[in-house]
Each structure stands twice: as structure tokens, then as C-alpha cells.
Amino acid sequence: KIPSEISILKDLEYLDLYSNDIIGQIPPELWWIFRLAHVDLNTNWLTGSIPGEFYRLTNMVSLDLGNNKLNGTLSSSIGNMIALKKLHLFQNDFGGIIPRTIGKLNTTLESLSLKSNQLGGSIPQELESLTKLEILALGKNKLSGNLVLPLAESLHTVQLLSNNLNGTLPDVIYRLENLQNLVCDNNQFSGSIKSEIGHLSNLHTLSFRENQLSGTIPEEMNKLRDLEILRLHRNNIYGKVPLSVCENLVHLQSFYADCRNDLIEGDTFYSDGSAEVDCACCTDCCSPGPKGECSKISVVSRTQPPIQSPSKINNDIHIEKCQKTPIGKSIQKEEYSFMKDYDIIYGKGATTNGSIDLVMDVSYPNDLILDGVRLPLMIVIHGGNFEGGSRKGQASLYANYFASLGFIVANIDYRLHTDEPIIGEDFRSLYEHLRKEEFPMSMENKEEALVSSIEDVLKAYTYLKNLNYVDPNTVVMNGISSGAVIAEWATYGIEAFGIMPLPVKALLSHWGMLTFNANEMNSLVGPNSPPAFQVHHNGDSIVPFNSTVLLVNRFEDLNKSHVLHCEVGNSHDFNIFEAVHSDGMTIIEAEGTWLHQLGLPQRRHVDGISRISTPSSNIKTSSLSSSSSLSLSSLLPLLSLTTVAAVSPSIDRILSKCDFHTL
Numbered sequence: 001k002i003p004s005e006i007s008i009l010k011d012l013e014y015l016d017l018y019s020n021d022i023i024g025q026i027p028p029e030l031w032w033i034f035r036l037a038h039v040d041l042n043t044n045w046l047t048g049s050i051p052g053e054f055y056r057l058t059n060m061v062s063l064d065l066g067n068n069k070l071n072g073t074l075s076s077s078i079g080n081m082i083a084l085k086k087l088h089l090f091q092n093d094f095g096g097i098i099p100r101t102i103g104k105l106n107t108t109l110e111s112l113s114l115k116s117n118q119l120g121g122s123i124p125q126e127l128e129s130l131t132k133l134e135i136l137a138l139g140k141n142k143l144s145g146n147l148v149l150p151l152a153e154s155l156h157t158v159q160l161l162s163n164n165l166n167g168t169l170p171d172v173i174y175r176l177e178n179l180q181n182l183v184c185d186n187n188q189f190s191g192s193i194k195s196e197i198g199h200l201s202n203l204h205t206l207s208f209r210e211n212q213l214s215g216t217i218p219e220e221m222n223k224l225r226d227l228e229i230l231r232l233h234r235n236n237i238y239g240k241v242p243l244s245v246c247e248n249l250v251h252l253q254s255f256y257a258d259c260r261n262d263l264i265e266g267d268t269f270y271s272d273g274s275a276e277v278d279c280a281c282c283t284d285c286c287s288p289g290p291k292g293e294c295s296k297i298s299v300v301s302r303t304q305p306p307i308q309s310p311s312k313i314n315n316d317i318h319i320e321k322c323q324k325t326p327i328g329k330s331i332q333k334e335e336y337s338f339m340k341d342y343d344i345i346y347g348k349g350a351t352t353n354g355s356i357d358l359v360m361d362v363s364y365p366n367d368l369i370l371d372g373v374r375l376p377l378m379i380v381i382h383g384g385n386f387e388g389g390s391r392k393g394q395a396s397l398y399a400n401y402f403a404s405l406g407f408i409v410a411n412i413d414y415r416l417h418t419d420e421p422i423i424g425e426d427f428r429s430l431y432e433h434l435r436k437e438e439f440p441m442s443m444e445n446k447e448e449a450l451v452s453s454i455e456d457v458l459k460a461y462t463y464l465k466n467l468n469y470v471d472p473n474t475v476v477m478n479g480i481s482s483g484a485v486i487a488e489w490a491t492y493g494i495e496a497f498g499i500m501p502l503p504v505k506a507l508l509s510h511w512g513m514l515t516f517n518a519n520e521m522n523s524l525v526g527p528n529s530p531p532a533f534q535v536h537h538n539g540d541s542i543v544p545f546n547s548t549v550l551l552v553n554r555f556e557d558l559n560k561s562h563v564l565h566c567e568v569g570n571s572h573d574f575n576i577f578e579a580v581h582s583d584g585m586t587i588i589e590a591e592g593t594w595l596h597q598l599g600l601p602q603r604r605h606v607d608g609i610s611r612i613s614t615p616s617s618n619i620k621t622s623s624l625s626s627s628s629s630l631s632l633s634s635l636l637p638l639l640s641l642t643t644v645a646a647v648s649p650s651i652d653r654i655l656s657k658c659d660f661h662t663l
Helices: 004-008 028-032 052-056 076-080 100-105 125-129 171-175 195-199 219-223 243-248 394-403 425-434 447-464 482-493 518-524 546-558 587-597 632-638 641-645 651-655
Strands: 014-016 038-040 062-064 086-088 111-113 135-137 144-146 157-159 164-168 181-183 188-192 205-207 212-215 229-231 254-257 284-286 294-296 338-351 354-365 375-381 408-412 470-480 504-510 532-537 562-567 580-582 602-606 609-613
Touching (some): 004 028, 052 076, 100 125, 171 195, 195 219, 219 243, 338 394, 338 447, 354 394, 354 447, 375 394, 375 447, 375 482, 394 408, 394 470, 394 587, 425 447, 447 482, 470 482, 482 504, 504 587, 532 546, 532 587, 546 562, 562 587, 580 587
Parallel strands (some): 014 038, 038 062, 062 086, 086 111, 111 135, 157 181, 164 188, 181 205, 188 212, 205 229, 229 254, 254 284, 375 408, 375 470, 470 504, 504 532
Antiparallel strands (some): 284 294, 338 354, 354 408
């Protein structure tokens, strides 16, 4: 608890108790410390209400009580705190309304975060006077009525998701020319998106998922050249996305629309009255309705965004760390050759609507191992910001490539945020920790999805480790975007919370993160932690580069093997099959070479026969492909057909393609 005796510190100006295990109530005696200007009690277990005396601290500049268990209502006396620049009360249980006196902070307030509470009523009209505001976060409350926003020149982030706000979008929204993030999902906004949207040229995220917007997508949206995330699905928007929008938005990484593409030609609406968008550059198409499913579609080739000079990138770009670690001589290039088992159910995942099947595809080297050799397991985890994506897209290409190098590759789907997952008790302490973790805005309030996906990765391993051809002691994690966040936490972050870690020997992380806290990074990654090959842009605005830098620094401190491929720029994702790492190798070729240097198997030719070899092993292997004949000599080591059947669940399919006339 915070002792009431703290009030004797009359000259105290800064009180920072962030991220501890403090319980109890805020002592009213704090108001005796008249000089108190900065209070950070974020991420503790505080209960009760804000003492009325607290609002007498007129020198308060920054007040952060977020991520606690506080309740009660917000007093109208908050208008007395006339020096306040930052007011963060998010993720508590405050009820009542937003007091109208908030407007008295019009000359100072820069950041207001009241999201994830139980606040009701309408947004007070007085909020229009907060012209110094830079961040406004009111999402996940019970607010209703029309949207009220200030005409604040510096306002760059507006987060209003999951309320009951309605009406048309106010004209002021199109005048916020420095706005970077506008997230208004799951409300009841109606009307159309006006052509003035083109004035918001600094937008990175524009998300109106699950509203009642109608009309078409205006061509002026082609001016949003920095836009990276665009989500307009589960509305009544229809018509063709202008070609100039697809051509000009070169940074666009995620574009969701209601574009399931099964209308009769010439129609605009389905029989149920829902609309469809004709979209040539959407990344995900969704069926109509609040529970309509979204599925990844083929990635459209776009012009690569220009590389920005360091001075134009707004993020902490760490130029000194942005490099391409040389790794040495390339491995011999070969044509891709693999086989695959599809739609394997590896377990069940609990959700609020009951359990769902957890499904994966497994890719094998085309050389079927027939004499007991076990191959290392690679688990590929797709991206999609915990809301979309699937194993069928980019992740499938990764899986096929590494199967051709001698890995058994499991390409998994997992529970998403939209599935409303329920996590197991063994993972509860990890979840409570991650609730306190700092994540990018796009990942906020998705801790349950992150933990449940880690749980699903472990379920996949439990299923796979018992297969005869899998080496259960050798695992490589391979993650993409949010999948890389899952991979990094599953590799480095779970053991500290009493969860048995996987026997990971190496990590391939593409645009991922572990933590932004250097002390936590040092505690999670130690001398026995596996090495990593990391791929990132140094100005990535979706998953910031900072965590990658901390992991690189940690590896350097430990003198451990690691490789970094960093590109200068602020994009998220690039083609690792085309981008060059070093010595003429593409990134994915460099990853294969690096794994080979770690002693993990590669395909190589010996005496004209394609084999799988492990550098540290003397085990001789036989090979069988669908294009060759079975000879008696190759069957001798099998001894019986039972031995063959134990090798692979797809053995019958493979043998059926072989020429038995030779036998």
C-alpha cells in the first residue's frame, strides 16, 4: 500500500510507482503535497475511487492511474487541475459520465486516455475547447450520441472503438490535418466518407470496422500516401475502389473490405441487403454481417515505397543499428521440392462461443525418410495483427521453402482476437504480466489473443513431437509480424512464468517484438537462449524497431550468434524472396544458410542421389520421391510395410504414385 505518511514529503514533485504490486486505495493525504506535479501509479492493483482531495493538486502536470482496479465516478472538480497536460485513467472501472468541466483544461491538456472503463452518456460538447490535445482515447466505454472532437492542430491519435457513438462523421474530422491514427471500430456511425478525407495526408491508420457507413470509397483517398492500415469492413460501403487508391497507397499493408466477390455480375447488393466492394488491392475480404468471416486473398504486387532519408522518419530509427549482418558463403541453390498434408487438426481452442478446431498444414522434404532419421521441426506462425491472416498466404511460401531445405514445417492457424479466446489457467500469470506490457497501438487490448496463440503453439508442438519423423528436441520458430511477436514470446518469454519452454534452437523473426523494456529484455534473454535472425525496417510504424534493437544489444552483450537484416524506411513487411541480404543472397536464402551454419540440416546431393543430411550425424538415409521408381534395394531397410506406415501419415498417398513394376 501507499502509506499515508508519504504526505510528510512536502517538497515531493515526482511520484513514480509504475508497474508494481501496490494494493489498496489512493491515500487522500497526497493532496497535502502541494508541489506534486507528476504522479504515475500505472499498472498496479489500486482499488476504490479517486479521493476528492486529490483534485486540489493544482500544480499537477501529469496524472497516470491507468491499468488498475479503480472505480467510482470522475468528479467535476477535475477542472480545478488547470496545469494538467496528461490525464490517463484507462483500463479501470470508472462509471458515470465524462465531466463537462474537462473543458476548463483547454490551455494545457495534451493527452486524454479514458479508454476501457464503464463511462456512459455522451461526449461533452466542452471537449471541443481542448485545442492543445494530441491524443484522445475513449474506446471501450458505453458512450453514445454524436462524435465531438476539438479542432486541435496537434491532434494525431483518436481512438473511439467499441462504444455506441452514432450520427454522421463531423466536418471537423476532415480538418485535423496532422491526424495519424483514427480508430472508430464497432460503433454506429452512418453516412458516407466525404471526399475531404484526402486532406488527412498524414494518416497511418484509418479504421471504421463494424459501423453503418454507406456510399463508395472516394477517389480522394488516393492522397493518403502514408496510410498503412485501412479497415472498412462490416459496413454498407459498396462500389469499386478507385484504381488510383490502389496505385498510390504504396505503404498499405492491411486493407479489409466487404469484398467476398460472389455477387452476380452487375449487382451491388446481396439478397440480405448488404453491400459489396469491388477491390483490386484488398488484403482481406469479409462476408457481410457482424460475425462475417474475413479471409486473406492473394497479395497484389505494388510499387515498392521510396526509401526515406533518416531525417524524414519520425520514429526512433536507430541508424547505428540498421545494418545487414554478413553471414558468409551461400548454400547451393536448388529448385523448391516439397509435399504437404493439409488441414490437420492439432487440437481444440477454447473461446467464449465454445471450442474451435486448431488446424495446420505440414510440409515435408520431398525425400521421404524411410530409415528412422528424424528431422528438425519448424513452426511457422502467420501475421494479421491477431485479427486476420491465415496459414494459406505468405506463411505458406515460407513453409514450402524451408521444407525443401530438410525441415518438417508446421504452418499453423491459431485463435484470433475476433474468436474471443479463453486462456488456460497455466497461462494466467503470463496474461497478467502482458496486461502491463507496452505494446504498439495496433496491438492494444489483445493480450488474451497473444497468450492464447502461444498456448496454441505449444499444443501444435505437443501434437507434432510424437510423430516418428520429427526430432522433438530441435525446433525452429519462424514468425511473421504479429506471428513474430508470438514466436519471440514463445521462445524467450514463457519460462519466467512457469510455462515449460519449447526446445527452440533458433528463431526467425520478421517484423516482430518482445519488449520495449531493456531490463525485462535482459531478464528474459540469457546465455542459454537460442540465437535469432531478425528482419525489420528501422522506422516501422506498426511494430517499432526498438525491441529489435534491444534484442540485438542483448545478444551482443552475451556474445551470442545473431543476424540482423535492417532496411531504412518506415514500411512494415517486404519481400524476403527478393530483397538482398548480403553476398548476393536474398533474405530467405541467408536465413537458410545461417541455419545450416548452426548445424541444422540442408538438402544436398551425394553421388547424384538427393538426400537429407545433418552435419553432426553419420546416419545414412534413403530417399524416395514421387518421380522415381521403388527398387528392391531401397526397400530392404524397411523390413516390413508397417515400418513404412509409421514414417508419415501421407505414406499411402506417396506410395500410390510410385512405380511398383520395378519391384
